[in-house]
Amino acid sequence: MAIPILGVPSESVAVFIRFLYNSKCSEDELDQYGIHLLALSHVFLVPKLKQRCSKALAERYLKIDNVVDVLQLARLCDASDLYLKCLKMVYHNFKYVEKTEGWKFLQDHDPWLELQILQFIDETELRKKRTRRRREEQSLYLQLSEAMECLEHICTEGCTSVGPCDIEPTKNRGPCSKFATCRALQILIQHFATCKQRVHGQCSRCRRMWQLLKLHSSICAQPDLCRVPLCRQFKLKAREDKKGDEGKWKVLARKVVSAKAISSLSLPKRKRDEEALDAP
Numbered sequence: 001m002a003i004p005i006l007g008v009p010s011e012s013v014a015v016f017i018r019f020l021y022n023s024k025c026s027e028d029e030l031d032q033y034g035i036h037l038l039a040l041s042h043v044f045l046v047p048k049l050k051q052r053c054s055k056a057l058a059e060r061y062l063k064i065d066n067v068v069d070v071l072q073l074a075r076l077c078d079a080s081d082l083y084l085k086c087l088k089m090v091y092h093n094f095k096y097v098e099k100t101e102g103w104k105f106l107q108d109h110d111p112w113l114e115l116q117i118l119q120f121i122d123e124t125e126l127r128k129k130r131t132r133r134r135r136e137e138q139s140l141y142l143q144l145s146e147a148m149e150c151l152e153h154i155c156t157e158g159c160t161s162v163g164p165c166d167i168e169p170t171k172n173r174g175p176c177s178k179f180a181t182c183r184a185l186q187i188l189i190q191h192f193a194t195c196k197q198r199v200h201g202q203c204s205r206c207r208r209m210w211q212l213l214k215l216h217s218s219i220c221a222q223p224d225l226c227r228v229p230l231c232r233q234f235k236l237k238a239r240e241d242k243k244g245d246e247g248k249w250k251v252l253a254r255k256v257v258s259a260k261a262i263s264s265l266s267l268p269k270r271k272r273d274e275e276a277l278d279a280p
Helices: 010-022 027-043 047-061 067-076 080-092 101-109 111-156 179-194 204-219 231-240 245-266 269-278
Strands: none
Touching (some): 010 027, 047 080, 067 101, 067 111, 101 111, 204 231, 204 245
16 A cells, blocks of 8 residues: 655655664765655654754755745744754845845745744844843943952052052052053042042042942941041941932942952852962
8 A cells, every 4th residue: 555745755755764764864865855854754753863854954954045945844844953043044144035035935925934033133133232231231340340459459558659648659569460450540549639620520530539439338348447548438428328329339339249250250260269369
């Protein structure tokens, strides 16, 4: 009794039947009949062959001019890995894909799939923007964390040109590990100490220094022992302040501390150990 299998070449059916008996299928056969074998393995529930076909099509068969056709087949055959690979190829090459005959056919006959593809592109763009924004924010918080470390270092130990009020800066001191940030902060401190517009809030550089001192106070856990100027005063003012500004500073302080912790965890163990030894 013959069982007709329509819609696929007879050669691909022969390859499929041989696979059912010996679980073998050559790379050449996958290259030649991969599309048809994927459909057969889905219809007759042969997951091992289906997985091999999906992988082979994704790695060797998929091209810009046929990606829409493979995408439609992957959706019909519930081949999720191949479907996602097709979507990513469409996303990265959309201006070329939309010129293909497959895309034009899709627009005329399968608007629902077209909508899914466009939604995937929009969601991918939004994720990229969110990721880029998070990285930029993380970089800013890390810069602030480094500035806090340098500020405490300068006010506690002193550095090349600025030090605590009761200690002269050591002129022979070599550049510290965060020299660029430390040097810029020393210049800002020197300006802050002599600027005549500081009290009136007309100097942008002085306002930046006030903000750094305020942020340090929001982070510092030992204001009574801290040698950073105005740390204790800012703490006392924060307790008396009834406005909502203090909440914003606390949120910023948590983000700065969190960024530093995440950055430390991402470092190799040896470097983490070295930074722990260098820490005061």
